[in-house]
Amino acid sequence: MKKPNIILIVVDQMRSDCMGIAGNPVIETPYMDTMAGKGALFKNAYSAVPSCIPARAALMTGLSQKTHGRVGYQDGVTWNYENYMADEFAKAGYHTQCIGKMHTHPSRSLCGFHNILLHDGYMQYYRNSKTANGENHFYTDDYIRYLKDKMGIQADIIDTGLECNSWVARPWIYQEHLHPTNWVVDQSIDFLRRKDPAKPFFLTMSFVRPHSPLDPPDYYFNMYIDKDIPAPFMGDWADTEDKNRDGIAYNTSRGIVDKKAVKKARAAYYGCISHIDHQLGRFLQSLFDHNVRDNTIILFTSDHGDLLGDHNLFRKFVPYKGSASIPFFIYDRGNLLGIESGTQFNQLVELRDIMPSLLSFAGIEIPDSVEGKSVLPLLKNENVSWREYIHGEHANGIDSSQFIVTEKDKYIWFPYTNREQYFDLENDPDELRNLIKETGRRQRIEYLKKFLVQELAGREEGYSDGNTLIPGKTLN
Numbered sequence: 001m002k003k004p005n006i007i008l009i010v011v012d013q014m015r016s017d018c019m020g021i022a023g024n025p026v027i028e029t030p031y032m033d034t035m036a037g038k039g040a041l042f043k044n045a046y047s048a049v050p051s052c053i054p055a056r057a058a059l060m061t062g063l064s065q066k067t068h069g070r071v072g073y074q075d076g077v078t079w080n081y082e083n084y085m086a087d088e089f090a091k092a093g094y095h096t097q098c099i100g101k102m103h104t105h106p107s108r109s110l111c112g113f114h115n116i117l118l119h120d121g122y123m124q125y126y127r128n129s130k131t132a133n134g135e136n137h138f139y140t141d142d143y144i145r146y147l148k149d150k151m152g153i154q155a156d157i158i159d160t161g162l163e164c165n166s167w168v169a170r171p172w173i174y175q176e177h178l179h180p181t182n183w184v185v186d187q188s189i190d191f192l193r194r195k196d197p198a199k200p201f202f203l204t205m206s207f208v209r210p211h212s213p214l215d216p217p218d219y220y221f222n223m224y225i226d227k228d229i230p231a232p233f234m235g236d237w238a239d240t241e242d243k244n245r246d247g248i249a250y251n252t253s254r255g256i257v258d259k260k261a262v263k264k265a266r267a268a269y270y271g272c273i274s275h276i277d278h279q280l281g282r283f284l285q286s287l288f289d290h291n292v293r294d295n296t297i298i299l300f301t302s303d304h305g306d307l308l309g310d311h312n313l314f315r316k317f318v319p320y321k322g323s324a325s326i327p328f329f330i331y332d333r334g335n336l337l338g339i340e341s342g343t344q345f346n347q348l349v350e351l352r353d354i355m356p357s358l359l360s361f362a363g364i365e366i367p368d369s370v371e372g373k374s375v376l377p378l379l380k381n382e383n384v385s386w387r388e389y390i391h392g393e394h395a396n397g398i399d400s401s402q403f404i405v406t407e408k409d410k411y412i413w414f415p416y417t418n419r420e421q422y423f424d425l426e427n428d429p430d431e432l433r434n435l436i437k438e439t440g441r442r443q444r445i446e447y448l449k450k451f452l453v454q455e456l457a458g459r460e461e462g463y464s465d466g467n468t469l470i471p472g473k474t475l476n
Contacts, residue, residue: 003200005296013211014302016325031281035331045328048392050304062355062370072395075125083367085355087112089202100184100206107140119143121208122164162213165251169214169268176217185279192290209272216271224267232309237434262309294334319403391455411448418471
């Protein structure tokens with residue numbers, strides 16, 4: 001039997017609630033909705049370490065953060081893992097290709113792919129003039145070279161005036177077809193033309209958007225700028241004073257930002273997602289044109305989310321829904337896996353599950369090193385035991401956090417301050433009420449804390465002695 005083609009679509013910084021099928025009343029995502037609605041949608045998907053580099057390490061290796069060693073954001077650390085997902089596909093006879101964002105070090109590391117067409121977006125570490133020429137993005141980034149070829153040597157990805165972690169938003173200044181989102185799809189369609197016809201293929205399409213800069217083309221910006229977009233969620237625990245005036249900074253991670261600016265940012269963010277969605281529609285048509293649509297399985301996800309002003313927080317790193325919850329669905333147009341159309345799952349999944357899942361879809365043996373779990377038994381409705389919780393974390397100085405999340409609740413611990421939070425996700429999915437002081441919740445909270453004590457025992461941070469949590473330590 002011919003092996004299926006496998007496509008992994010990864011977007012950057014997309015919240016789980018930003019699809020129509022996820023219940024969002026405003027956003028328009030007809031192609032994502034079709035794929036998720038005709039396939040399998042996982043409603044409890046998480047990024048265990050919600051920032052770009054550790055998330056991608058889990059995705060490409062199938063390892064937990066405890067093993068891959070990236071528990072926070074740190075550029076310039078060499079990638080050198082024993083088993084990569086793309087390498088396993090290549091060894092099994094697949095033609096492998098990545099187009100778009102990798103966010104590895106060195107930047108041109110193949111990580112098992114036969115070839116990479118790279119666009120990592122604006123990367124401060126690699127843009128600095130002190131960066132060695134071989135690692136500077138003007139040298140390594142294929143899209144930047146493409147844009148300069150089309151628009152002249154002076155053209156650059158910063159020409160909109162927007163910053164890569166900012167809530168400031170405006171439309172893309174060049175023609176729509178020159179946008180990085182279009183470029184990823186252009187190159188992916190061209191891969192369908194030039195792929196090895198004698199081999200199945202594994203293609204990763206990796207978009208920089210909807211990560212800032214918030215710069216959708218005019219059409220997509222205008223789709224939302226005058227719409228009544230719901231205001232950010234605001235928990236009873238949120239800082240509503242902002243005494244340090246953090247919100248005035250254009251790239252803040254917290255604080256009170258002007259309401260009009262937040263609405264504009266959310267409109268542009270939605271526009272970036274609808275832009276990706278329409279380009280995916282274009283790509284789906286090309287799968288038909290190249291006669292591979294019905295022998296191709298697609299998995300769609302994001303590396304983490306974006307707070308977008310929820311609880312007066314922005315960007316990622318933190319354990320709250322907007323940051324740590326991600327979209328995760330599988331589309332199998334030819335029904336190669338026998339998925340019941342429109343199936344939705346509540347089981348907890350995370351990025352480390354993608355490698356074993358995709359390998360199992362292709363009938364490829366999963367390396368012993370992999371710590372994630374294939375979702376194939378769930379898709380086949382087999383009676384399998386599944387994880388009770390996911391342990392998540394992010395090192396970020398005094399804001400470092402740890403969390404345990406289940407299908408119905410979440411416990412959060414901040415090691416430096418020893419502050420705790422507990423959310424009843426069944427009745428409060430948007431984490432509006434911190435129930436940590438409710439007497440009736442104490443037994444459940446202690447139950448979840450024991451999982452965290454076990455997960456952190458023996459680790460270098462010193463957060464646990466195996467019996468209790470130890471506060472007062474920070475990890476940068």
